[in-house]
Amino acid sequence: MSAFAWMSRxxxxxxxxxxxxxxxxxxxxxxxxxxxxxxxxxxxxxxxxLSDRYYSNKNAYQxxxxxxxxxxxxxxxxxxxxTHDVRCIYIAQAEKVTVEGAPKISKKTGKxxxxxxxxxxx
Numbered sequence: 001m002s003a004f005a006w007m008s009r010x011x012x013x014x015x016x017x018x019x020x021x022x023x024x025x026x027x028x029x030x031x032x033x034x035x036x037x038x039x040x041x042x043x044x045x046x047x048x049x050l051s052d053r054y055y056s057n058k059n060a061y062q063x064x065x066x067x068x069x070x071x072x073x074x075x076x077x078x079x080x081x082x083t084h085d086v087r088c089i090y091i092a093q094a095e096k097v098t099v100e101g102a103p104k105i106s107k108k109t110g111k112x113x114x115x116x117x118x119x120x121x122x
Contacts, residue, residue, distance in 0.1 A: 026094040027073050028116055029064035033086045036061070060089045062116065077122060092116035 037053045063086055064076045073091050080086045097104040097113040104113045 026066045026068060026114070027070055027119070028062050028066050028092055028094070029073050029076050029080075029088050030060040030090050030092050030116070030118075031063045031080075031086060031088040032060060033063060035085065054087060057089055062092075063088070066094070088122050090121045091119050093119040 032054055034054060040053070063080075064073065067073050067076070070091065077088045077091075080088050093116065094114040095117050097115055105111065106113050
């Protein structure tokens with residue numbers, strides 16, 4: 001098989017993978033970063049010190065890109081442990097937003113909406 005034929009076959013396989021109809025499960029790591037906590041404004045920022053806000057488990061936000069496997073999330077967590085700028089709190093799984101049993105569709109994109117739900121703590 002020539003190199004060109006091999007590359008064409010690989011492109012077909014990749015396109016088939018991303019165009020499949022089955023549900024793809026996405027995961028993300030939620031936590032806090034020191035940089036964002038320093039930028040926060042409002043009542044919480046005035047009442048609590050930076051270290052109190054950083055170490056609380058409330059109001060965590062997505063700190064990683066969307067991943068298709070839990071193994072990738074755990075790799076991200078291991079890399080984040082080496083730095084003190086980011087604190088990982090939990091892994092979340094994406095699920096479709098439904099209204100009365102039917103998936104809710106985005107007005108902007110026309111695609112189903114997703115939200116992240118807590119899966120496992122760290």
